[in-house]
Amino acid sequence: MSQPRILEVRTKILKVNDETARAMRHRFVEAGVLVVNVVSSPGSGKTALLEETLTRLKARGMSVAAIVGDLETDNDARRLARSGVPVRQIETHGLCHLEAAMVEERLAGWDLAAIEILFIENVGNLVCPTSWDLGEHLRVALLSVTEGEDKPLKYPGLFNTSDLAVITKVDLAAAVEFDRTLALANIEQVRPGMPVLEVATKNGAGVDAWIEALLARRVTLLKSR
Amino acid sequence: MSQPRILEVRTKILKVNDETARAMRHRFVEAGVLVVNVVSSPGSGKTALLEETLTRLKARGMSVAAIVGDLETDNDARRLARSGVPVRQIETHGLCHLEAAMVEERLAGWDLAAIEILFIENVGNLVCPTSWDLGEHLRVALLSVTEGEDKPLKYPGLFNTSDLAVITKVDLAAAVEFDRTLALANIEQVRPGMPVLEVATKNGAGVDAWIEALLARRVTLLKSR
Numbered sequence: 001m002s003q004p005r006i007l008e009v010r011t012k013i014l015k016v017n018d019e020t021a022r023a024m025r026h027r028f029v030e031a032g033v034l035v036v037n038v039v040s041s042p043g044s045g046k047t048a049l050l051e052e053t054l055t056r057l058k059a060r061g062m063s064v065a066a067i068v069g070d071l072e073t074d075n076d077a078r079r080l081a082r083s084g085v086p087v088r089q090i091e092t093h094g095l096c097h098l099e100a101a102m103v104e105e106r107l108a109g110w111d112l113a114a115i116e117i118l119f120i121e122n123v124g125n126l127v128c129p130t131s132w133d134l135g136e137h138l139r140v141a142l143l144s145v146t147e148g149e150d151k152p153l154k155y156p157g158l159f160n161t162s163d164l165a166v167i168t169k170v171d172l173a174a175a176v177e178f179d180r181t182l183a184l185a186n187i188e189q190v191r192p193g194m195p196v197l198e199v200a201t202k203n204g205a206g207v208d209a210w211i212e213a214l215l216a217r218r219v220t221l222l223k224s225r
Numbered sequence: 226m227s228q229p230r231i232l233e234v235r236t237k238i239l240k241v242n243d244e245t246a247r248a249m250r251h252r253f254v255e256a257g258v259l260v261v262n263v264v265s266s267p268g269s270g271k272t273a274l275l276e277e278t279l280t281r282l283k284a285r286g287m288s289v290a291a292i293v294g295d296l297e298t299d300n301d302a303r304r305l306a307r308s309g310v311p312v313r314q315i316e317t318h319g320l321c322h323l324e325a326a327m328v329e330e331r332l333a334g335w336d337l338a339a340i341e342i343l344f345i346e347n348v349g350n351l352v353c354p355t356s357w358d359l360g361e362h363l364r365v366a367l368l369s370v371t372e373g374e375d376k377p378l379k380y381p382g383l384f385n386t387s388d389l390a391v392i393t394k395v396d397l398a399a400a401v402e403f404d405r406t407l408a409l410a411n412i413e414q415v416r417p418g419m420p421v422l423e424v425a426t427k428n429g430a431g432v433d434a435w436i437e438a439l440l441a442r443r444v445t446l447l448k449s450r
Contacts, residue, residue: 041266043376071382072380096350125350125351127321127350128352155267
């Protein structure tokens with residue numbers, strides 16, 4: 001079996017990615033743009049939350065943009081573009097994650113200094129995106145109440161590498177008998193101390209707190225320069 | 226970039242997997258065991274449906290077994306074992322799919338001729354399991370109503386390689402405003418003619434039809450020998 005060889009090749013590719021990501025992060029900090037990498041299962045509500053987020057931030061006069069990754073289709077980019085902010089789609093054609101170089105390519109022509117927050121909606125996957133740094137400052141793991149409380153334990157890689165967890169679709173919590181205490185305990189077990197927000201994009205619950213968390217993070221970024 | 230080289234290595238590993246899977250499929254047919262590979266996003270209800278399925282088939286006097294894949298934890302194996310049938314867990318420790326050799330290893334000590342249906346619950350992922358043949362006769366793609374109607378278009382690889390689609394959690398369809406017509410049209414677009422079942426494990430809706438579909442498929446397998 002070729003396992004050691006493929007591991008070696010994989011390590012090399014990841015190293016190249018890390019270098020690209022590091023350079024991009026530096027560029028983002030210089031330009032004062034906070035970059036948020038949003039990761040979750042398919043159907044956890046990434047696009048719905050981002051559409052609402054872009055709309056609200058734009059209404060507050062902020063300059064925001066988004067890059068969306070999917071295996072196929074540009075449905076999500078079209079959904080996000082309804083918010084009226086610049087949106088670009090990456091179609092990975094089978095690849096289960098975004099890579100730093102793909103994001104870098106999609107930045108072409110954008111004046112980073114004119115963007116305050118850039119959102120990257122990763123491919124819907126709890127495994128592959130974990131190893132790929134995109135130069136973000138904030139990695140957000142979404143977990144919908146419909147997925148079950150055990151997901152942090154089953155996919156510790158994602159929750160370990162994230163800076164913030166957002167429990168989504170909390171309006172459905174009762175219907176799916178979501179055990180909130182257990183879910184929070186499971187997140188805490190995998191990533192002690194990670195802040196957790198709870199939102200329902202559909203009725204707006206918790207969205208203000210999410211927006212405030214993003215704005216506070218950007219202030220911290222600007223102060224760190 | 227090392228892309229051509231990694232592709233070459235990957236192709237070789239997939240070829241080895243295909244050979245192992247082919248040999249296993251032959252063994253399964255000889256032994257008269259129908260093998261069902263269940264694939265979906267995390268949290269689509271694979272384990273809940275399988276627990277109910279194993280319980281019902283056992284109650285009908287059938288001899289069934291299951292192998293469960295997860296990155297970490299043996300929670301799902303313990304859940305399935307409550308049905309009283311033989312269950313084994315594969316922990317992939319970070320790998321986003323099962324491979325034929327992993328399944329083969331877990332078969333050790335089981336008398337295949339004494340099993341009528343073997344279920345394999347794949348890792349929760351809509352991308353990676355697609356390329357890995359496990360020697361199954363029936364690949365089943367689960368799609369829960371909470372994930373959204375667009376998933377077949379965004380993950381065509383899985384739906385293309387599946388033999389049957391099962392829409393799960395249909396008891397939540399109204400709560401999440403699931404557009405059934407659109408979902409069926411999207412599946413049909415990606416995989417014309419694929420049968421689609423609709424179930425709600427929670428209230429039992431559609432579970433009989435699912436069980437009958439499995440039994441019918443096993444009869445076909447036995448006739449084909």
